Amino acid sequence: MPERLQSLQEQLKKRSLEAILITHPANRYYLSGFDGSNGVLLIGSEEALLFTDFRYLEQAEKQSPHFKICPWKAKLADALNPYIATAGWDSLAFEEEQVTYSLYRELKEALPLELIPQKGLVEELRAVKSSTEVDSLRRGAAIMDQAFEYLLNLAKPGMSEQEVALELEYYLRRQGSGGPLFRYIVASGERGSLPHGIASEKRLAPGELVTVDFTGTFDSYATDMTRTFALGEPGARAREIYETVRLAHREACQKIKPGMTGIEADALARDLIEQAGYGEYFGHGLGHGLGLEVHEQPTLSPRSEAALVPGMVVTIEPGIYIPGWGGVRIEDMVLITSGGAESLTRCTRELVVI
Ligand SMILES: [Mn+2]
Structure with missing residues (x-):
């Protein structure tokens, strides 16, 4: 060093x-x-x-x-x-x-x-990663994608949220992850309104949305990803809210670029969610830096004035959380490049219904 x-x-x-x-x-x-x-x-x-x-x-x-x-x-x-x-x-x-x-x-x-x-x-x-650091983050991100695929093959009604968390962690540890950096979030049904709903003993039920937010470490570098999926048809309201989050996420991933401040990056997704009428239900920032720590510089939020630079790796994670109903979040790890951004986690952002 x-x-x-x-x-x-x-x-x-x-x-x-x-x-x-x-x-x-x-x-x-x-x-x-x-x-x-x-x-x-x-x-x-x-x-x-x-x-x-x-x-x-x-x-x-x-x-x-x-x-x-x-x-x-x-x-x-x-x-x-x-x-x-x-x-x-x-x-x-x-x-x-x-x-x-x-x-x-x-x-x-x-x-x-x-x-x-x-x-x-x-x-x-x-905050600005070397190519070796990006390689580690990229390798970890690919394994996060695999972990989510693995989960989709075994998640079913009757399983507890804690079992879901354990399966994800076990998979990642077997692939070489050094361990989770926070207790996994598995929030199903109404619990989906808790942005940080730690996996509980609650069992998954048919028709529910399930949000999983999990981490690992590869070569000491943190990974962090979130997906919301459905156990059977979740209904029109769930689909509308999911689509709002997906479009906000896509807008931010497509338009984020170097030179933007954290405030400007955050607004890419926030404006769309506000236009759809869900602004008050997106109460956290768009994302955070990722590296040796799972939350580090830079921050993408309405308060973050620092500008983005190529080589930064950040999460993009808009969400909508409605008390008494549930929630949706989509989170990817994204590398800021000279021309824009490249998503390191790549598994589908369409609503998966299993
Ligand atoms: Mn995150």
């Missing part, structure tokens, strides 16, 4: 920062390759240090050849102090959204320098 480290060091220079403490595990992994459960990076214009405890010293040496591995026994501040004194820094940046109050207090009491809160430094670098 020397080029990522270099990019961060350039960012430090741009922001006139002497050094930064990286405590967020995904940022640490991105910069160093070290994926143990305990570790902190200390990075200056010349320095790249990785602090971890006895359990991980050997692993860190192997995974992070570009970092000096420093043992950390009790307090982090005590481990950092000698290196900070040698470097002669007057200030140290830290990740304001990641440091707990107790760690902040420890650092403030023990370190003889100014602490400078920062946010988004590494996250901004992570």
Whole structure:
């Protein structure tokens, strides 16, 4: 990861920062390759240090050849102090959204320098994927498509939502997924109105719509996909709502492109859903970045001013949720390209009735 480290060091220079403490595990992994459960990076214009405890010293040496591995026994501040004194820094940046109050207090009491809160430094670098990262996301997306096909072959009335979730997870794990990043959403019938309706003991019934939203990790990269399908003919209202979501999803996938802000991308789908009269039932943003974390930069929402750049991978996931009735969501993983976008997940977006 020397080029990522270099990019961060350039960012430090741009922001006139002497050094930064990286405590967020995904940022640490991105910069160093070290994926143990305990570790902190200390990075200056010349320095790249990785602090971890006895359990991980050997692993860190192997995974992070570009970092000096420093043992950390009790307090982090005590481990950092000698290196900070040698470097002669007057200030140290830290990740304001990641440091707990107790760690902040420890650092403030023990370190003889100014602490400078920062946010988004590494996250901004992570938002634009390298071709290797895109390959991992593409491979994962293809397996997500297969998982959904697999599910369509076995879902039937009488199965519980939890069984559906388990089948999906089992399939993905067998294909090499490192595990789910959130508890799977399986929301059938009226429960479909819960955008985050975690799989329950409820059993699927004939005529219901079923929304499944599931994840995996391949080469440490998150996958995320949603489909709504029907168990037998769901009726005219369900078909009309499904079609509204499908057209909004298609509009966003076809028109999203670099240079657009998250607000503009979100509006592509939102305008269609509002025109169809369902605006109040689409209460979340259009999508989110996907990478080492299942929700990362950039965000596509009515509040997101950041512009899209080729190489970003985002979800496009419009939905309509009507309390007491149910809901529909269609979510794909999409790569922003120089000319527009390419969907990485590709299984059908037509309403599947089984
Ligand atoms: Mn998602």
